Amino acid sequence: MSASQTEQRRGGFKLTQENIVFFIALLLFIGFSVLLPGFFDTSNLLSLVQNVAILGILGIGMGIVVIGRGIDLAMVATMALSTAWTVALINRGFGTGEAIGLGLAFAAAVGIIMGVLVAYVEIPAIFATLAMSTAIYGFGRLALVDLDVIYLPDNAIWLRSISNSFLGVPLPVIWFSVLAILAYLFLRFTKWGRYFYAIGDNRAAARITGIPVRPMTVIQYLISSIIAFGAGLITASLLASVNIRVAQSTMVYDVILVVVLGGIGLSGGKGGVRNILVGTILIGILLNGMTILDMPFTMQNIVKGTVLLIAIIVDSLANPRDEQTAQQGDI
C-alpha cells in the first residue's frame, strides 16, 4: 500500500461498504422521517432499535467468529435449544438460577465441540457448524424438549423482567448497547481480540508468530454460543415463550446479512462492532418503515433483497477485487 493510499484511508472519506450502507441508512432515515408521520418519534425509534436488538446481539457473536475467518451457522439452533431447555427445566420445577446455569453449560459445550471440530479436527467451519446445527436440533428434540413451543411459567419473575424497560428505554436495547461496548473493547484492546484479527487475516502467519491459533478458535465459538444463549434468554423473556422451530428457519442468514452488510468480509480479519451496528440499524430502519407503510410480505422481501444487492454492487464498483485484496479461502 503506497503512502498516499494510507493517507487517503486515514484522512478523507473513503467509499467503503460500511460508509455506503451507513449512507443508505441515513437516506432512508431522512426519507421516512419526512414522509412517514410517526416515524421520527422517540418511542418509535426506541422500538425500532428494540426490534433489531436480538438480531444485533446475534450479529455481534457472529461478527467475532467471522473476523477470525470462521462462521457459526449453528448460532440460532444453539440459541433456541439452550433456551428451550432452560425454560423446560423451570417448568419442571428447577430454580431459575439452576436452569439458566444448565442452559449456559449446554451452550458452552456446543461452542467447545464446534471449536474443537474446526480447530483440531480441521473440518471447514461452514460444514462443521452446519452439521452441528442439525445435530443440536435433533439432540434437543430427542433429549431436552418434546414440544416446539415452551411457555415461560408465571413464577419466573426475574427472567421475565430482563425484557422490561428502564427509564423508558426497553432493556433489550440496553443489553445490546452494553454488549456492543464490551465487544468493541474486547476486539480493540485485549490481546485475544487482536489475536482474532491476526488469525482471520492470515492463519499461517499468525501461527508462525506464536499465536495459539487452535485454542483461540475454540474460544471464538465458545463466545458466539454464549452470546446466542443470552440472546435466547432475552427473546424468551420478551415473548414469554420459546419456539424451537426457529432453529430450522432462515434466521441465521439474517444474522449473516447484518454482519456482511455492515462490511465485515467473510474472508476474515476485517471490520469491527461499528460495522455490525451499521448493518443492524439499516435493517431496523427498513423493517420499521415498511411496517408503517403496511407493505405486503412479498414486497418487503423484494425491497430487502434489492437494498442488499445495491450495497454489494456499489461496494464491488467502489472497491474492485484484485490480487492484493483477495484472499485465499474467501467465501
Added chain:
Amino acid sequence: MKTFIGRTLAALLALGSVSTALAEQFDDGLAPSYYDTFKGKKVVFLPLAMSFDLPQVWAKAMETQGKRLGYDFSVRDPNWSSDAGAQALTTLITEKPDLLVVHNPDMQVYARLLQRAQKEGIPVIQINLKSVATTDAYVGVNWYEVGLHQAKMAVDACSPAAGKSGKIAIMQGTPTNPNNAITMTAIEDTLAQHPDIKVVSSQSADWDATKAHAVASTVIKQNPDLCAYVGLWEVMDAGVAAAIREAGKTGAIQLITNGGGQKPACDNIENGTFNGYVSYDAIGQARDLTDAIAQVLQVKAKPGSQPYGIYTPIKDISRETMRANSCWTMEDVAAAPF
C-alpha cells in the same frame, strides 16, 4: 341378594370374556363383524410433525383406539419437511397399509400421491387441512369458518356504533399457506360488509412470534387508538400479546386469535392476554377422526368412491363464556376413551 351377586358375577364374567376373547362376543348381528374388521389392520399416520399439540392429540387417540380394537397403528414423522413427507407417502403406497391418515402441509403438495394411494386401493383420511384431492374422508376445521368467527369478534368489539374507534390490525402467518389464505378471505368478506371497520395494518410474521412482536409494537405505536388485533395462530400471537403488554394496552387492545384449545390458551384467556379465542377443539377432532377410521374400515367402499366430511364444530371462547372444560390437557387426552 343372591340374584344380585349372581348378576354381578355374570356381568364380571362377561366383561372378562370381552377383554380376553373377542370371538365370544355377544352376537347382536353386528358386533362380531365390527370387531373382526379391525383385527390385524394397519393404520399409518403422516403428520406435519409430531412436535406440537394437534398431531400428538390425534396420534394418542388413534393409539388408544388401535389398542382397543386390535389394529396396528404407526406414525411417520417428516418433521415439517414436505419433501420427506412426500417420500414417506411414496414408500407407504408400496407398503400398502389398510388406511392412511394424512395431515397436509398445503393443498397441492400431496394431491397426486393421495390419488395414487387410492388408485392402489388404500383408503385415505385427511385431517385439518384438505388437499385439492378429495379422498375417503376429511376430518377437520373449515378455515373459512374460523376467519368468519374471528372477524365477527373483532367487529363486535370495535364497531364505532358501540363507541369504539373501529380500527383493527391483522397479524398473518405466511400468506401463501392455505389456512392463512382461506382465513384471510373470510375476514375480508366479513369486513366488506362493515365499511366502518378500518384495517390499519395487515402484515405477515411467518408464524414467528419474534417477528409478530416487532410488527405489532410498531403498529401499536402508530395507531394509539387501535381497538383490536386479529392474529391467525395463538403461538405467533404470543408476540402480539407481548407488544400489547409492553405498550400498557392490555384490555384496551383486544387480541383475537385461534388454536386447538390446549390448556395454556385458557390460561391466557383467563389472565387477559387473549380476549377472543376461536378453538377447533383438537380433542373433539380426535374423536371425529377415530370415528371416521372405524367407518372407513367397516364400509370397505372402493377407495375414493364415497367421500365425506366431518367439519369440526368450532367454539368461541372468551373470559365470559369460558367453562372448566373449555380447554384440554394431554392428561385429558391420555385418559379419554377412543
